[in-house]
Amino acid sequence: MPELLNPADPDFARDPYPYYARLRHEAPVRRVALANGTHAWLVTGYRQAREVLADPRFSNVPAPRAGRPRPVSAAQQARACLARHMLNSDAPDHTRLRRLTSAAFTPRRVDALRPRIEELTGQLVAQVAGRLEREGSADLVDAFAFPLPVLVIGEVLGVPEADRAELREWTYRVGSPADALAEGEVEEAWTALHGYFTALIAGKRRAPGTDVFSALVAESGAGALDDGELLAMAFLLLFAGYETTMNLLASACLLLLTHPGELAAARAGGPAGWAAVVEEVLRHASPLEGTTWRRTTQAVDLGAGTLIPAGASVLVVLAAAGRDPQRFADPDAFSPARYLPGAGDERAGAHLAFGHGPHFCLGARLARLEAAIALPALFEALPGLRLAAGADTLPYRPGLLVRGPRVLPVRAG
Numbered sequence: 414m415p416e417l418l419n420p421a422d423p424d425f426a427r428d429p430y431p432y433y434a435r436l437r438h439e440a441p442v443r444r445v446a447l448a449n450g451t452h453a454w455l456v457t458g459y460r461q462a463r464e465v466l467a468d469p470r471f472s473n474v475p476a477p478r479a480g481r482p483r484p485v486s487a488a489q490q491a492r493a494c495l496a497r498h499m500l501n502s503d504a505p506d507h508t509r510l511r512r513l514t515s516a517a518f519t520p521r522r523v524d525a526l527r528p529r530i531e532e533l534t535g536q537l538v539a540q541v542a543g544r545l546e547r548e549g550s551a552d553l554v555d556a557f558a559f560p561l562p563v564l565v566i567g568e569v570l571g572v573p574e575a576d577r578a579e580l581r582e583w584t585y586r587v588g589s590p591a592d593a594l595a596e597g598e599v600e601e602a603w604t605a606l607h608g609y610f611t612a613l614i615a616g617k618r619r620a621p622g623t624d625v626f627s628a629l630v631a632e633s634g635a636g637a638l639d640d641g642e643l644l645a646m647a648f649l650l651l652f653a654g655y656e657t658t659m660n661l662l663a664s665a666c667l668l669l670l671t672h673p674g675e676l677a678a679a680r681a682g683g684p685a686g687w688a689a690v691v692e693e694v695l696r697h698a699s700p701l702e703g704t705t706w707r708r709t710t711q712a713v714d715l716g717a718g719t720l721i722p723a724g725a726s727v728l729v730v731l732a733a734a735g736r737d738p739q740r741f742a743d744p745d746a747f748s749p750a751r752y753l754p755g756a757g758d759e760r761a762g763a764h765l766a767f768g769h770g771p772h773f774c775l776g777a778r779l780a781r782l783e784a785a786i787a788l789p790a791l792f793e794a795l796p797g798l799r800l801a802a803g804a805d806t807l808p809y810r811p812g813l814l815v816r817g818p819r820v821l822p823v824r825a826g
């Protein structure tokens with residue numbers, strides 16, 4: 414009998430690690446039954462996760478909708494359109510889309526965002542400080558971890574600031590399991606996102622900006638991105654760019670507030686200390702709990718008696734791979750020192766929080782840069798920050814894709 418897994422269960426969302434540890438212990442690649450009645454293979458071992466992510470027999474193209482009704486409603490059509498992005502494609506399509514987009518994400522281009530990120534961070538920290546002074550408490554997700562990545566990805570996409578709160582809400586909804594929200598809310602969000610990006614592209618054709626996305630729009634034509642691909646690309650950059658970084662910042666704040674010794678060590682350790690915190694948060698609290706779904710194009714023998722049939726749905730659980738005791742010593746401990754350059758032979762190996770293989774995160778450098786600026790700025794300006802709620806009472810977003818606390822109430826100490 415396959416194990417049962419209910420991603421909408423709030424207790425599982427808050428702390429899925431004991432479940433994953435048990436699963437990995439039984440078998441690092443294991444078939445489970447999902448609460449919606451379907452079956453899937455979960456990859457929880459580090460070595461197996463790397464293997465699967467680099468193996469072209471695991472396709473990123475979503476399963477054909479054979480036997481299911483064609484998309485008829487506006488929401489279904491919008492969803493199908495926005496889903497045609499490179500994370501949902503295999504070579505050679507993926508190679509072409511990735512090549513065109515990576516031109517925008519060169520290290521030089523990303524590093525050039527530093528002064529703007531510092532400026533935006535400074536403004537947000539001042540607002541958090543002001544709110545704490547006036548009201549005595551603040552929600553760090555709402556006031557800090559959410560707005561910073563949205564502002565930064567907004568710069569990359571050239572999205573007006575006034576539109577960013579709506580985008581957050583729609584993105585949140587389309588990433589949630591349909592049964593976790595009120596009826597119609599997810600459908601409404603797909604339609605709204607489609608309409609918004611169609612208008613954004615038209616606007617950029619009329620009046621291109623200096624942003625990365627304007628450059629992609631201007632390039633569209635023979636061999637480059639067509640209109641449908643541009644639409645899906647905008648959605649992917651938005652969705653991949655801030656929901657993940659928001660969770661990285663929120664989980665980092667939570668871990669530092671609940672581990673004051675590690676916070677003190679980071680403050681004493683300068684840039685290397687903060688960089689180690691960022692790597693350890695990525696490993697310990699992977700902002701993407703799982704990758705996107707893979708599907709086997711043929712039967713795959715992963716050894717040790719694991720035979721995945723053709724056409725099976727496979728989820729690589731990055732959060733579980735980061736806690737694999739075969740790869741990381743004392744994996745459940747939050748210990749940034751394992752990523753310090755001076756850790757020598759004891760230095761921890763690479764985590765998989767940014768994925769692996771052809772779909773390795775395009776925004777990894779940007780995400781690291783944001784976190785390395787944001788965390789010291791916040792904790793240097795507000796050294797007395799304290800959590801204003803029990804860490805184990807905080808709500809987490811349901812589902813298997815992204816993971817992080819949804820609210821983080823703090824007071825000034």
Ligand code: HEM
Nearest residue numbers: 499500653654657658661704705767768772774775776780
């Ligand atoms: C902490 C923040 C982030 C994390 C943890 C993260 C993680 C990941 C992971 C695990 C993948 C691979 C998913 C898979 O194989 O199914 C991925 C892909 C991707 N990420 Fe990120 N990401 C982050 C931030 C960003 C940012 C800031 C951007 C862009 C502005 C971005 C853009 C992308 C894109 C475009 C892809 C698809 C690449 C492809 O299909 O070739 N990500 N990310």
